Structure formats: structure tokens, C-alpha cells
Amino acid sequence: MPDVPTNIPTPDPSLKNSNQPQKIYLKDYTPPVFSVNHIDLNIELFDGADKKHATVTANLDMTRNTAGDLVLFGRELQLESITLNGKTLSESDYQLDQESLTIVNAPDNCQITTVVTIVPQTNTSLEGLYQAGEGADKMFCTQCEPEGFRKITFYPDRPDVLATFTTRIEADKTYPTLLANGNLIDQGELAGDRHFAVWQDPTKKPSYLFACVMADLDVLTDQYVTSEGREVLLELYAKHENIEQCHVGMQALKDSMKWDEDNYGRAYDLDRYMIVAVSQFNMGAMENKGLNIFNTACVLSSPETTTDRRNFNVKAVIAHEYFHNWTGNRITCRDWFQLCLKEGFTVFRDQSFSESLHSPAVQRIDDVATLRAAQFPEDASPLAHPPRPDHFVEINNFYTATVYEKGAEIVRMIANTLGKDKFRQGTDEYFRRYDGQAVTVEDLLSALSVADPSIETFIDWYTQPGTPTLSGYFTVENNRLALSLSQQTRQVAGYPAPKALPIPVKMAIFNRATGELAKEDLVLLKDDSQSFEFDGLFAKADFDPVVSLLRDFSAPVQLNFNYSNDDLAFLMQYETNGFNRWQAAQLLVNRILLQNADTDAYITALKASLPALSETDPMLAARLLDMPSERELGSAIQTDYDPSQVRARHQAVKKAVAVELKDIWQSAYAKLPISAYEDTAEAMGVRAWRNVVLDMALLAGVSDAKHWAITQYQQASCMTERLGALNAAVAHGLPQKAEWLADFYQRFHHDALVMDLWFGVQANDSQASVADIFALTSHQDFDINTPNRVRAVLGGLLAQPTKIWTQQGVEQYLSMMQDLDKRNPLLASRLIQGLSNWNALVADKKSMVKQALILSQANMSSKNVKETLQSMLNNL
Ligand code: B3K
Numbered sequence: 001m002p003d004v005p006t007n008i009p010t011p012d013p014s015l016k017n018s019n020q021p022q023k024i025y026l027k028d029y030t031p032p033v034f035s036v037n038h039i040d041l042n043i044e045l046f047d048g049a050d051k052k053h054a055t056v057t058a059n060l061d062m063t064r065n066t067a068g069d070l071v072l073f074g075r076e077l078q079l080e081s082i083t084l085n086g087k088t089l090s091e092s093d094y095q096l097d098q099e100s101l102t103i104v105n106a107p108d109n110c111q112i113t114t115v116v117t118i119v120p121q122t123n124t125s126l127e128g129l130y131q132a133g134e135g136a137d138k139m140f141c142t143q144c145e146p147e148g149f150r151k152i153t154f155y156p157d158r159p160d161v162l163a164t165f166t167t168r169i170e171a172d173k174t175y176p177t178l179l180a181n182g183n184l185i186d187q188g189e190l191a192g193d194r195h196f197a198v199w200q201d202p203t204k205k206p207s208y209l210f211a212c213v214m215a216d217l218d219v220l221t222d223q224y225v226t227s228e229g230r231e232v233l234l235e236l237y238a239k240h241e242n243i244e245q246c247h248v249g250m251q252a253l254k255d256s257m258k259w260d261e262d263n264y265g266r267a268y269d270l271d272r273y274m275i276v277a278v279s280q281f282n283m284g285a286m287e288n289k290g291l292n293i294f295n296t297a298c299v300l301s302s303p304e305t306t307t308d309r310r311n312f313n314v315k316a317v318i319a320h321e322y323f324h325n326w327t328g329n330r331i332t333c334r335d336w337f338q339l340c341l342k343e344g345f346t347v348f349r350d351q352s353f354s355e356s357l358h359s360p361a362v363q364r365i366d367d368v369a370t371l372r373a374a375q376f377p378e379d380a381s382p383l384a385h386p387p388r389p390d391h392f393v394e395i396n397n398f399y400t401a402t403v404y405e406k407g408a409e410i411v412r413m414i415a416n417t418l419g420k421d422k423f424r425q426g427t428d429e430y431f432r433r434y435d436g437q438a439v440t441v442e443d444l445l446s447a448l449s450v451a452d453p454s455i456e457t458f459i460d461w462y463t464q465p466g467t468p469t470l471s472g473y474f475t476v477e478n479n480r481l482a483l484s485l486s487q488q489t490r491q492v493a494g495y496p497a498p499k500a501l502p503i504p505v506k507m508a509i510f511n512r513a514t515g516e517l518a519k520e521d522l523v524l525l526k527d528d529s530q531s532f533e534f535d536g537l538f539a540k541a542d543f544d545p546v547v548s549l550l551r552d553f554s555a556p557v558q559l560n561f562n563y564s565n566d567d568l569a570f571l572m573q574y575e576t577n578g579f580n581r582w583q584a585a586q587l588l589v590n591r592i593l594l595q596n597a598d599t600d601a602y603i604t605a606l607k608a609s610l611p612a613l614s615e616t617d618p619m620l621a622a623r624l625l626d627m628p629s630e631r632e633l634g635s636a637i638q639t640d641y642d643p644s645q646v647r648a649r650h651q652a653v654k655k656a657v658a659v660e661l662k663d664i665w666q667s668a669y670a671k672l673p674i675s676a677y678e679d680t681a682e683a684m685g686v687r688a689w690r691n692v693v694l695d696m697a698l699l700a701g702v703s704d705a706k707h708w709a710i711t712q713y714q715q716a717s718c719m720t721e722r723l724g725a726l727n728a729a730v731a732h733g734l735p736q737k738a739e740w741l742a743d744f745y746q747r748f749h750h751d752a753l754v755m756d757l758w759f760g761v762q763a764n765d766s767q768a769s770v771a772d773i774f775a776l777t778s779h780q781d782f783d784i785n786t787p788n789r790v791r792a793v794l795g796g797l798l799a800q801p802t803k804i805w806t807q808q809g810v811e812q813y814l815s816m817m818q819d820l821d822k823r824n825p826l827l828a829s830r831l832i833q834g835l836s837n838w839n840a841l842v843a844d845k846k847s848m849v850k851q852a853l854i855l856s857q858a859n860m861s862s863k864n865v866k867e868t869l870q871s872m873l874n875n876l
Pocket residue numbers: 145146283285286287320321324343396399826
């Protein structure tokens with residue numbers, strides 16, 4: 001029998017049924033009573049047949065800052081011993097509960113040594129130190145942000161306690177790779193086929209940036225010389241069979257390092273930068289100091305196995321985590337309410353980096369599409385919260401689209417308002433002033449406003465929930481164009497009456513008569529409503545103005561401008577801002593889908609735009625045909641949402657567009673022969689356009705289209721092409737569907753990330769029933785402990801509102817959540833958030849879902865899930 005310890009504190013049953021989880025408030029913040037100067041950590045991992053646990057010894061050098069008790073957080077730790085300044089403490093010397101260890105009247109200078117036992121082998125929460133994978137794939141790694149370090153050892157685990165770390169790791173030699181943050185200062189062999197490594201991190205860091213890895217991995221190495229002349233060793237660790245899939249990530253890392261030097265004057269500060277690929281990980285990646293840990297889906301890439309979207313995402317996530325080294329690690333958050341300080345800013349930085357890799361317009365389209373698909377619905381749902389929340393029960397529930405994506409939009413608005421030079425002046429000031437500190441959103445704004453004090457007014461964006469609606473119209477009098485703009489934000493339950501926010505509106509005025517651009521400007525709406533006047537436009541006799549608002553989506557608002565359908569069709573053709581061409585198409589197609597507007601203007605504009613655009617910018621041509629998904633349409637409806645009606649309209653409009661543009665598909669595909677794979681923006685554009693054309697041609701009944709699909713599947717040069725053909729076969733029920741699914745499985749069943757695609761295609765199949773989709777969870781390759789796999793299947797179900805919003809759909813989904821709530825609360829809570837717009841449903845569905853949610857509450861035990869369910873049911 002393995003010696004799994006039995007006396008680890010288990011959750012108090014009285015808490016399990018408590019419906020009032022403990023709320024923590026921003027207003028209650030107090031500075032830490034003690035700081036930690038240094039921690040020596042020793043982690044001994046035992047993973048033999050008879051011993052499966054880790055012994056963690058921590059030696060903390062602490063100094064008092066203020067009066068109060070010495071509190072160390074610890075969760076699911078078995079305390080073996082504790083000494084204070086050389087004296088062994090007995091149980092009466094401290095208070096121990098499930099969350100913390102408290103020493104009253106501790107001296108001002110404390111050397112505390114704790115020894116604890118933990119069991120990474122049974123830790124399915126993927127927080128703290130855990131085993132990822134089974135058998136030959138097994139490895140051990142950590143995830144500490146936000147509060148995972150307390151699952152490794154007792155510690156003042158909060159982001160404003162910064163310390164230097166020395167970490168010794170010991171394990172069997174079956175795990176030859178022993179990594180931790182910083183520089184390797186010692187390593188050696190031990191008796192019993194064991195070995196150790198000692199790592200020292202010279203920079204002070206909060207405990208959430210701690211990481212270690214014990215595994216058997218291959219490594220790809222490279223080097224980067226920083227602008228300051230530092231030679232940095234770059235290492236990308238992955239399973240042996242995956243190491244060849246690390247080259248894209250390595251190049252992206254070097255590109256990111258250069259980009260941060262060029263654009264923000266930030267160079268890397270250690271001699272070594274390591275990235276480790278892990279197959280079981282709750283999110284995309286983690287920016288641990290000098291030792292990033294990545295979900296394999298966000299770092300591995302090869303043309304044969306990775307779609308263009310994922311390949312691009314690998315580069316973006318590598319950049320994001322690297323950029324955190326300055327925005328997050330060297331300058332960190334004072335408390336977790338400030339999460340968007342690091343996340344919003346860093347997302348803005350990675351989006352800007354991505355713009356440099358391909359067309360800025362397409363990058364902006366993709367970022368806004370994500371914002372509209374994820375953040376706008378969240379802001380309209382019972383889970384709405386400000387980018388900087390003022391209370392929470394479980395901080396893990398706040399790694400949301402609002403914190404990340406809306407947080408990035410706020411920094412973007414500030415950057416656009418300041419202009420390039422003043423923004424750089426502000427960011428330089430931020431890095432100069434706060435390097436090495438744990439700070440707040442107010443500190444960021446204070447630095448960014450050195451060149452323009454008005455920037456401080458953007459604080460209201462951080463503290464107010466809800467998506468503002470920007471409304472407007474224009475009038476012409478005495479040859480002057482007056483643009484009237486107003487704003488309105490819904491009152492969210494539990495928050496004060498909304499204030500007017502500073503809204504930068506990038507705009508242009510065109511002449512309808514000639515299609516020419518007459519004026520470009522950026523106006524700032526500060527009040528509830530304001531008017532802006534433009535003259536000098538009417539010198540030309542034929543001047544007929546078309547105003548184009550919110551270019552490049554200059555603010556995260558719902559636009560409600562009184563465009564006519566013809567105005568939007570005009571802008572689809574003549575806007576010189578690529579993003580606004582797309583936005584005009586989106587506004588028009590949303591009117592068609594949601595308000596039953598007719599399709600004439602939209603189809604005429606597509607016919608006029610696509611042939612030329614597909615030659616010059618095929619990626620933008622592909623995006624111009626974007627139609628909001630059924631799920632997205634559903635979340636735009638506030639009451640009496642009937643998923644079947646939305647679906648019927650969605651299908652009918654898509655079909656009408658496909659049929660009307662049949663000639664375009666016919667001639668376009670012929671010009672798109674499959675050629676050798678290239679990782680360039682141009683080649684990606686062609687592949688995206690080809691897949692859209694194939695899908696539309698099959699829908700329109702183009703006679704050659706089935707033949708195109710067969711050739712594309714068989715001759716695919718890369719995964720984007722093969723999956724495009726497979727998706728088409730599934731979506732259009734081609735006779736090859738079953739054969740190709742089997743073939744795809746045969747080709748790729750050894751590659752977990754491709755198997756995620758295989759599960760995803762079937763879960764997204766509109767022909768599949770709810771039972772068919774859940775049957776995928778009984779497949780031999782399904783694994784509930786692998787978040788990527790769970791998301792592949794359940795993501796498909798959530799993408800099909802006609803299926804998830806049925807009794808069977810909701811009940812089976814929630815029953816899986818009950819299981820996940822015990823294994824991996826973080827994942828369970830995130831997936832339950834996928835049901836958050838239940839309250840907009842038509843009456844019978846709404847009461848059915850409400851009942852199911854209420855019933856499920858009693859069966860959930862994690863704080864994460866309890867808080868989510870409570871918010872979903874109460875914040876209406
Ligand atoms: N900072 C991490 C996210 C941690 C999530 C914890 N539940 C990754 C990132 O944003 O870069």
C-alpha cells in the first residue's frame with residue numbers, strides 16, 4: 001500500500017452546506033503584518049511503489065512590519081513539525097485550521113521552519129504541486145497563481161509579500177528533469193537512485209510565481225543576447241516525441257524578447273528562461289519567474305497537427321507570458337482585486353505584438369470578436385463585474401474575459417488617447433517608479449498620466465460593470481456637420497448608479513457620391529451626451545456625408561448609431577479602415593439575424609467587395625463573411641430567447657448568402673490550388689479564405705464542391721486544410737464523414753492535441769443529438785482529468801444552444817459538473833459560467849434551467865462552484 005497520509009485536514013462539513021461563502025472586500029485591504037526576506041524550500045518527491053507523497057520543508061526568514069498575529073496560509077497540508085527561532089512548537093503554541101496557521105505574539109524577527117506532507121499523486125485540482133499524466137507520460141509540476149502555493153507549504157501566500165527563493169528538489173532518477181525558478185546553483189546524485197537540484201532565484205517575487213517541475217523531458221535550447229548585452233539561455237522542455245514541435249514557440253520567444261526591447265525598452269533580467277509543456281493544465285499558460293509552465297495546446301505546433309489559429313495562438317501566448325516578466329512579475333499586484341493591472345496591460349501588449357505579425361486590421365477583428373463573444377455576454381449576465389472587482393469569494397472565479405479583455409481595452413483607450421509618444425513616456429514612468437513593487441490600478445494610472453492628467457478619469461472604467469451603449473446621429477446645418485453622441489450603461493445589481501465614462505471615438509467622414517475619405521478624427525465623449533461640429537466638408541457641391549464611427553473599435557461599447565442599411569453597405573466597400581469594413585458587415589448581418597432586416601444591401605456589398613478583396617487580402621475577405629454564432633446571437637437577446645428560432649434564422653440567412661454568392665465560390669476555389677505549407681500571413685489568409693469558400697460552396701450546392709472537399713482532405717498540406725475539409729464533411733453530411741473521422745483517428749490517435757480536435761468536431765456536429773455528444777465522454781480516449789479534452793467536448797455542446805438548453809442537456813451537463821466540482825473546482829466553475837445567460841431564455845426553458853441550477857447547488861462543495869451558482873441565481 002502506498003503510504004498516503006490520512007490526517008490531512010478535510011473540508012469542514014458544516015461549511016459544505018453553507019450557502020453564504022465568505023466574501024472578501026477590497027476596502028478591507030491591510031498591508032502584511034510580516035514580510036518574508038528569504039525562503040529556503042526543500043521538496044522531496046517520493047513516487048515509488050511503496051511511497052507516494054512529497055515532503056516539503058520550508059525555512060522562512062520573516063520580519064515584522066506592523067502589529068498583529070503571524071498568519072501562514074496552508075490548505076490540505078499535513079503538518080509534521082514546526083520550529084520558531086530554533087524551538088519546536090507544540091500544538092498549544094499555534095492555531096491551525098483548514099486555511100491557516102496562526103502564531104499569536106510572534107517575535108519581530110522569526111526563523112520559521114515547517115515540515116509538511118502533501119500528495120501530488122492524488123491532486124486532481126491542478127493547483128499546487130500535482131501529477132500531470134499517467135504511466136510513461138507522468139510528470140510533476142506546479143500551478144500557484146493565485147493561491148496554489150499554500151497547497152505546497154505554509155506561507156503568507158499573498159501577492160504583496162515578495163521574497164527571494166532558494167529551492168532544492170529531490171526525486172528518483174526516473175525524473176531526470178528537475179527545474180525551479182532562477183539559476184541552477186547545485187545538483188548531484190544521492191543514494192537509492194535519487195538525485196537533487198538546487199535553484200536560486202535572485203529576484204524578489206510573490207509566491208504565486210513559484211514553480212518547479214520533476215519530469216523526464218527533452219529540451220530544445222537556444223540563446224538570446226539582450227539589448228543590455230546579457231546572454232540568456234533559452235530552454236523549451238517537452239516530452240521527447242514532442243520536442244520537434246517546439247520551434248515555433250522558440251522563435252516566438254525570441255521575437256517577443258526583441259519586441260519588448262523595441263517597444264517598451266524592457267530587457268530580460270535573468271540568465272535563463274525556461275518553458276515547460278504540460279498536458280494537464282487548467283488554463284493556457286503561467287508566467288512563473290524564469291520558468292513558464294504551458295498547456296501543450298499553447299506551445300506545441302507543427303503544420304501537420306496544428307491549425308493556423310492555434311499556431312498563431314502559440315505565438316501570442318508565448319508573448320503574453322514573456323511580457324508578464326515586466327507587467328506582472330517585476331511589477332506585481334498589491335492584492336488580487338488588482339488582477340487586471342497585470343492581465344489587462346499584458347493582454348494589450350500581446351495584442352500589439354500580434355498586430356506586428358500579420359495585418360493589424362485582422363488582429364483587431366479577432367480581438368474584438370473575442371471581446372464581443374465572451375466579454376459582452378458576461379457583462380450582460382448575472383456574472384457581470386467591474387474589471388477591478390471590489391469583492392469576491394474565490395479569486396479563481398475572476399480570471400474572466402472582463403478582467404483580461406475589457407482590462408486590455410481600457411489600456412488601449414488610454415494608449416490611443418495619449419498617442420504613441422506620451423503613452424511611452426507613461427509606461428517608462430510606470431517601470432521606473434514601481435519596479436520591484438506590488439501596486440494598484442491607481443498606481444498604473446498615476447504613472448500613465450504624467451504627460452496628461454486627464455488619464456486619471458479612466459479609473460471609472462475599472463470600477464464600473466456593464467457595457468456602455470454609444471448612441472448617436474448627425475445633422476447638417478449651414479454646411480456644418482454636427483455629430484451628437486450619448487452614452488448609457490445599465491445599472492448592475494449591487495453597484496452604484498453608473499457614471500458617464502471617457503469614451504474615445506475614432507471616426508471618419510466619407511463622401512457617398514465619390515467614395516472618398518474626407519475627414520479623420522478622434523473625439524472624446526466625456527459626458528452623458530455631447531455634440532461635435534465639423535466644417536469645411538461641404539466645399540464640394542456633391543458632398544453627401546457618411547460617418548463611420550468607432551474605427552478600430554476605439555472603445556469597448558455597443559454601437560447604436562443610426563446608420564441606414566445602405567450606409568453600412570457603403571462602408572463595407574469604401575471604408576479605408578479594415579476593421580470598420582468588418583464592423584459594418586457585422587452591424588448589418590446582426591440586423592438581418594436579430595431584427596429580420598432584409599439581406600439585399602448586405603449581399604450587394606459582399607458581391608461588390610469580395611472578388612477584389614480576396615485577391616488583395618484573403619484573410620480580411622474571409623472575416624468579412626463572419627456571422628455571429630448561434631450562441632453569440634443568443635447572448636445578445638435579453639428576454640424570451642428561443643434557441644430554435646435563432647437557429648432557424650441563422651441557417652436560413654447563411655444559406656441565402658451562400659446561394660446568392662454562388663458564382664463567387666465557384667470561381668474563387670478554382671484559383672486556390674493547395675500548395676506547400678508556409679507559415680506566413682499571406683498563406684494563412686489563403687487557407688482561411690479557401691475553407692470559407694468550401695463551406696459556402698457546399699451550402700450553395702456548387703456541383704464541384706464535394707470533389708473539392710475530397711481533394712482537400714486527401715492532399716492537405718497541413719492541419720488547417722485537412723480539418724477544413726473534415727469540418728465541411730461533418731457540417732454538410734458528406735458521404736465521406738464517417739470514413740474521414742475514422743481516418744483522422746487512425747492518423748492522429750497518438751497525438752492528444754489532435755484528438756481534442758477530433759472530439760471537438762463531433763461535439764460541434766449539428767446532426768449529433770445531446771446523447772451522441774455525451775456518448776463522447778464514454779469514449780476510451782476521453783479523460784475527465786484532462787481539461788483540454790473536457791473543454792473539447794463540452795465546448796461543442798455549449799456552442800449548440802438548441803441542445804444545451806434542453807432538460808437532458810442541462811441535467812447531464814450539471815451532473816458532469818458535480819463530478820468535476822470534486823476533482824477540479826476551477827474547471828467546474830468555469831464551465832458552469834457557460835450557462836450564465838440562462839435567465840434570458842423563454843419562460844418554460846428558463847424555469848426548467850433555474851430548477852436544475854437550484855437543485856445542483858446542494859450537490860456542489862467547492863467555493864468556486866458555490867460562488868458561481870449563487871451569483872448566477874441571485875444577481876439578477
Ligand atoms: N496568470 C495566469 C493565469 C492564472 C490563472 C489562475 N486560475 C496566466 C496568464 O494570464 O498569463
